[in-house]
Amino acid sequence: MAIVVKRGMSIGAMSAEEDLKFLSKCFVDTGQAEQISDISNSKCIALCRTGSGKSALLMHVEETEENFAQIDPEDLSLRYISNSDILRFFEEIDVNLDVFYQLLWRHVLVVELLKLKKEFYDADSARRWLTTIMDSFNKNPKRKAAVEYLTHFNGQFWLDTEKRIREVVDRIEGSLESSVGMKATALRAKVEASAKATSKAER
Template sequence: MNCTQAALHLAPYPTEKLSAITISSALDANTTFLITMNPIASGNYFRFKRDDSVGEPDAESDELYLHSCFVDIGDYEILTNPHRPQCIAAGRTGSGKSALLKRIAQCEERVIEIHPENLSLQYISNSDILATLEKSGVKLDIFYTLLWKHVLTVELLKFHFKLNTEEKTHTWLNSIIGNLRKKINPKSEQ
């Protein structure tokens, strides 16, 4: 069974009724699910068999169905339009934030994925100095704003100049330093 078949069977039913269906992956393999949604009005029944799949529990791991089953409710256009002020996907667990971001990464040409767990921010969050400063009443808003601007700038530079190895990064930095030296002291090069 694929997503299209499931959508054809379930389409006559209001979506608020579908949200009440929960299928646990912990049930034994012999379980068959019979879901009846308003059978008097439509006469349609949908039966889940033990080998059927309705996708993964989260968008991050659903490679099979996410692309073909994605339904845009208007957020895609908002997040991909650089002239719109909205730029953050916020919502409750399971509301589709990850699916939306994954869809954007699949369909748009220039996408940079930044994973917070890869950013070494734990050093800052565990810093005794920052905790002491905050307890002393020091406002660190500007520091955090500049830190995020720095992180985003570094990621943009890495993407634009394809700095995906340490060697490429060193070569690129050395060329910038060399160009700056030429501009600062042009006579030394002659």
């Protein structure tokens, strides 16, 4: 029997994010939702081409799982990081910043998970939780170091992801600038001037 699409009939939106009417009704569970919900499963990462159904899959997981948190790439201040003078300078002189980026994303994920697990809504709720665990962790060096790290950043727990990343990047920039003894913009200008002088001398 031929399928007839009548004028004005809705057959769904172009993307899963916009197709709230049909997404739940038409979703076909192939077992992938269970795979990506199990963090012990090596297949828990959904890495696919555009249009393959990642958004629909994640929206289904959000509807069916009790503990779910979403970090939108648009909230990660990627442009702010890429425009950082100090980070660009160190990349230009071939300093490997892989560890910096790994620790930055790890920081973001740890804070998001803490907010979800401990329900941090403001400065007071984060401070109260840190106070309760401070004494019990003091005898263990690793746990004590973790608490000190969290205490250092506890003022950002209830901020949105973008603001937290900007705060962390700004602090690291300040530390890097202190280590070289001048602002990144001034240091870059000095290096560029030196490079131009060398180029002229070679001519």
